[in-house]
Amino acid sequence: MRDSGRPEPPTVVVLLAAGNAHDAHALRQVLAGLEEEGVPALVDTGAADDCVALAERAAERSSLEVGVGIAADGLCLTHRALRRRPPLEHLADPAVASQARRLGHDAARLVTGIPLKLPAG
Amino acid sequence: MSAGVHDAGHDQDVGDPGGAGAPRRSAGLVVGVDIGNSTTEASAALVTGRGDAEHLGASLSRTSGVKGTVDNVAGVVAAVEAALRRAGHEVADVRTVLLNEATPVISGLAMETITETIITESTMIGHDPRTPGGAGLGVGVTTALADLGGAEPGSSVVVVVPSSSDYEDTAAALEAAGERGVHVAAAVLGNDDAVLVVNRLSSPVPVVDEVSRIEAVPIGMLAAVEVAAPGRTVRTLSNAYGLAGVFDLDADQTRTVAPVARALTGNRSAVVVRTPAGDVSDRVVAAGELRLVGAERTLSVDVSRGADEVMDALARVAPLVDATGQAGTNVGGMMASVRQTMADLAGLELDEVRVGDLLAVDTVVPQEVSGGLAGEIVLENAVALAAMVRTRHSGMQRVAEAVRVALEHRGAAGVQVEVGGVEAEMAVRGALTTPGTDTPLVVLDLGGGSTDAAVLERGGEVRATHVAGAGDLVTRLIDAELGLGDLEVAEQIKRNPLGKVESFFHLRLEDGTAQFFREPLPATVFARVVTLGEHGLGPVPTRHPLERVRAVRRAAKERVFVVNALRTLARVAPRGDLRSIGFVVLLGGSALDFEIPELVADALAPHGIVCGTGDVRGSEGPRNAVATGLVSAFLDRDETDRA
Numbered sequence: 001m002r003d004s005g006r007p008e009p010p011t012v013v014v015l016l017a018a019g020n021a022h023d024a025h026a027l028r029q030v031l032a033g034l035e036e037e038g039v040p041a042l043v044d045t046g047a048a049d050d051c052v053a054l055a056e057r058a059a060e061r062s063s064l065e066v067g068v069g070i071a072a073d074g075l076c077l078t079h080r081a082l083r084r085r086p087p088l089e090h091l092a093d094p095a096v097a098s099q100a101r102r103l104g105h106d107a108a109r110l111v112t113g114i115p116l117k118l119p120a121g
Numbered sequence: 122m123s124a125g126v127h128d129a130g131h132d133q134d135v136g137d138p139g140g141a142g143a144p145r146r147s148a149g150l151v152v153g154v155d156i157g158n159s160t161t162e163a164s165a166a167l168v169t170g171r172g173d174a175e176h177l178g179a180s181l182s183r184t185s186g187v188k189g190t191v192d193n194v195a196g197v198v199a200a201v202e203a204a205l206r207r208a209g210h211e212v213a214d215v216r217t218v219l220l221n222e223a224t225p226v227i228s229g230l231a232m233e234t235i236t237e238t239i240i241t242e243s244t245m246i247g248h249d250p251r252t253p254g255g256a257g258l259g260v261g262v263t264t265a266l267a268d269l270g271g272a273e274p275g276s277s278v279v280v281v282v283p284s285s286s287d288y289e290d291t292a293a294a295l296e297a298a299g300e301r302g303v304h305v306a307a308a309v310l311g312n313d314d315a316v317l318v319v320n321r322l323s324s325p326v327p328v329v330d331e332v333s334r335i336e337a338v339p340i341g342m343l344a345a346v347e348v349a350a351p352g353r354t355v356r357t358l359s360n361a362y363g364l365a366g367v368f369d370l371d372a373d374q375t376r377t378v379a380p381v382a383r384a385l386t387g388n389r390s391a392v393v394v395r396t397p398a399g400d401v402s403d404r405v406v407a408a409g410e411l412r413l414v415g416a417e418r419t420l421s422v423d424v425s426r427g428a429d430e431v432m433d434a435l436a437r438v439a440p441l442v443d444a445t446g447q448a449g450t451n452v453g454g455m456m457a458s459v460r461q462t463m464a465d466l467a468g469l470e471l472d473e474v475r476v477g478d479l480l481a482v483d484t485v486v487p488q489e490v491s492g493g494l495a496g497e498i499v500l501e502n503a504v505a506l507a508a509m510v511r512t513r514h515s516g517m518q519r520v521a522e523a524v525r526v527a528l529e530h531r532g533a534a535g536v537q538v539e540v541g542g543v544e545a546e547m548a549v550r551g552a553l554t555t556p557g558t559d560t561p562l563v564v565l566d567l568g569g570g571s572t573d574a575a576v577l578e579r580g581g582e583v584r585a586t587h588v589a590g591a592g593d594l595v596t597r598l599i600d601a602e603l604g605l606g607d608l609e610v611a612e613q614i615k616r617n618p619l620g621k622v623e624s625f626f627h628l629r630l631e632d633g634t635a636q637f638f639r640e641p642l643p644a645t646v647f648a649r650v651v652t653l654g655e656h657g658l659g660p661v662p663t664r665h666p667l668e669r670v671r672a673v674r675r676a677a678k679e680r681v682f683v684v685n686a687l688r689t690l691a692r693v694a695p696r697g698d699l700r701s702i703g704f705v706v707l708l709g710g711s712a713l714d715f716e717i718p719e720l721v722a723d724a725l726a727p728h729g730i731v732c733g734t735g736d737v738r739g740s741e742g743p744r745n746a747v748a749t750g751l752v753s754a755f756l757d758r759d760e761t762d763r764a
Contacts, residue, residue, distance in 0.1 A: 036317050081624070109648065114251075114648055115649045116644055116648070
């Protein structure tokens with residue numbers, strides 16, 4: 001967190017597991033989804049190594065209350081209002097680019113209030 | 122009171138329910154049973170020796186099988202048992218069960234589009250993606266991304282990008298071409314990448330994305346791409362003279378592109394490609410003629426002229442004897458499918474089916490444009506037809522015998538089961554128990570397939586009429602106009618108020634109030650328009666805002682129920698004068714609707730009619746009228762016998 005006296009710009013926070021255990025392609029796709037929907041994101045490393053815990057911490061930190069966690073065990077999207085409840089979306093196989101991209105779109109849509117794409121089926 | 126029921130406009134005597142021959146009993150438990158299309162209602166009463174009845178209990182259960190068939194027995198027995206149980210009695214106590222003679226109509230529906238928009242040579246792209254990129258107008262020659270290296274410096278190009286290209290590669294290729302002196306005026310993408318590509322360009326250009334058939338975009342043609350700023354719609358490509366300016370068209374050519382401009386109106390983004398024979402045409406489909414056979418004369422009316430002309434012709438041939446569609450046309454197919462449905466339902470031969478009434482309604486239906494590149498949807502005009510057939514035979518005597526056997530089996534030794542009266546007359550009798558009513562009284566039964574009216578005059582005479590079009594048509598109109606393709610969802614929209622989910626914990630109702638939830642709402646309804654049904658929230662799969670869904674719902678109800686209320690009242694009212702009707706009581710499932718009664722009451726108020734939802738015996742609401750009427754008619758007969 002910065003302490004420059006200026007307010008931090010609103011962002012969806014994306015937290016990665018320490019030690020680069022995340023999938024670089026998945027991160028790129030998530031950020032592309034957020035950018036296409038026009039919602040800014042902040043990427044940082046978090047102190048956890050499972051994606052659900054990372055997503056919950058990210059949502060705590062995000063001024064927009066939306067967090068994404070990316071770790072070796074997959075991708076997770078959640079909202080601060082859903083604390084200690086099942087996360088909104090959990091992808092065990094982030095290798096599927098279109099799935100990670102879709103999760104990025106949904107992260108943005110949680111902020112803008114547009115119906116979610118959600119995993120097929 | 123003895124009342125012969127005959128049918129307004131048809132002078133068909135449907136019999137005297139108080140006919141002689143049935144054995145009479147004085148005291149005992151009597152249950153009236155009304156078998157409807159979807160529910161079976163029962164009303165139990167204890168008849169005292171003095172010809173009075175003490176009402177004991179009412180019940181409602183699901184109709185088993187098709188109305189008027191022996192399959193109804195299970196539903197009837199369940200309703201009788203429930204009504205008796207509520208009154209503290211056993212099945213063995215029942216002395217008499219009275220069934221209604223069902224309304225002698227069944228109905229069918231069909232809908233056909235009468236205009237069609239066709240894009241030839243991929244002239245335009247107008248699917249309105251959610252996130253186009255850039256802003257402004259770009260004009261150039263369509264060039265495939267792979268061939269961009271060969272574009273001449275100084276030339277203007279519109280780059281066509283296949284779905285296989287990554288957004289960073291696309292942006293890099295566009296930048297490289299720009300550095301070579303090629304004027305990249307705009308781009309068209311297969312993927313949902315427009316914002317991503319534009320964000321990576323040194324000077325933004327308009328970009329339209331999510332073009333599903335990107336490989337079909339014609340290459341080497343002059344094209345224009347326009348993207349409007351957020352919240353605005355395209356200005357140049359939706360204007361015929363704008364197109365003329367862009368493509369340097371003369372007056373004749375401008376006339377031919379006018380439909381393109383019209384098709385793009387209201388979009389935030391659009392692409393127009395100038396091809397040698399490219400065209401967008403909206404033509405009127407030759408829907409065919411409807412032949413209306415009346416008692417005195419026959420008229421043919423072209424369905425593509427719209428519902429008003431059909432209804433005008435119908436009024437001129439009245440009373441209708443039959444209606445057929447011209448063979449080999451859309452309306453021919455429509456009428457054939459309606460007749461087939463009705464023949465199957467009524468167990469009639471196809472050539473025995475006689476259409477007794479029609480309701481035509483104009484509607485607009487979203488349809489995918491043929492020849493479109495990106496699944497473009499335009500609103501086409503359509504006509505919906507509801508038709509009604511009178512059924513001659515009645516299976517009710519057989520049902521009565523089967524019910525008797527079933528009840529005796531359950532211990533009701535010596536029970537009498539009889540067909541106690543005609544539905545319309547029984548409904549009027551039941552409705553008259555609504556506090557505050559008097560004769561002349563009209564019952565409007567707003568059902569699923571037909572709208573039925575019966576008038577009870579001061580002298581006790583009852584006349585009934587049935588017209589096509591009711592709740593099922595409303596559902597079909599909602600389904601078609603919102604492009605849902607799901608009658609279940611349309612039914613939910615018809616029955617329930619709408620809301621818009623605004624967060625995981627609250628939604629905004631259509632009246633502007635909010636509702637809070639303690640548990641988070643599911644992600645499937647997030648930010649969606651939902652129906653507030655008995656079993657929770659149902660998402661409406663549409664991009665339409667709540668206001669539009671609401672407007673479609675209310676308009677559908679008005680075009681069916683208000684129109685039919687006025688049509689039926691004009692038929693049963695003495696001398697066709699609505700002002701001579703004092704009271705209208707609404708009955709039937711749709712009378713329980715949260716807005717139909719007020720829509721009908723508003724429409725009738727100018728005629729000085731008191732109109733409201735029935736409250737049978739002051740306790741049952743619009744339910745149980747026929748069952749109650751059956752018991753009351755039974756009492757009157759009993760009294761007549763003893764007199």
